[in-house]
Amino acid sequence: MRSPAVQHPDPNPYELRRFAENHSSELFPPYDLPGSRLFEEFCGDTIKRWQLGDRIIKAKVTRIQPKSGRFRLWFEDGKSAIARRVIVAAGSGKPHLPAWENQIQTQHPAEIIRHSHQIDLRNLQLQGEQILIVGGGLTSGHLAVGAIARGAKVLLMTRRYFK
DSSP states (O other): OOOOOOSSSSSEEEEHHTTGGGGGEEETTTTTEEHHHHHHHHHHHHHHTHHHHHGEEEOOOEEEETTEEEEEEEESSOOOEEESSEEEEEOHHHHHHHGGGOOSSSOOOGGGGEEEEOOOGOOOOOTTTTTEEOOSSHHHHHHHHHHHHHEEEEEEEEESSOO
């Protein structure tokens, strides 16, 4: 999730530049792309400042199970989480949903499992919603911030540490 200095998980687009005031040599032209170490430290600081530590889970989803208008997501370690909506933010290019999406046996409204390319937050009422975003890239970060700004409780899940 390392992009130009104004694209990051903090709601203030200039927060990374402020954070990097004493490390300006770690912002690279032409778009002030932060170095990996700087961005990792900034993300850690953002997670701490916004108290998001319990919202980031490093896990692999192995199964999804519809459950009373929600979904139970099963992880490789046997643990699980419940979400009302599931958003897959797994890279750019052609939208691709994981194989477990086709294994859901119960009918569900199409809009509650979407690829990130199919989401337009401007038209969604999310107050009080619980949303799981699967992915650790820039798109998932932007969707998480946008959904939180619209009143949703967001769980961001990635299979590796943020960079």
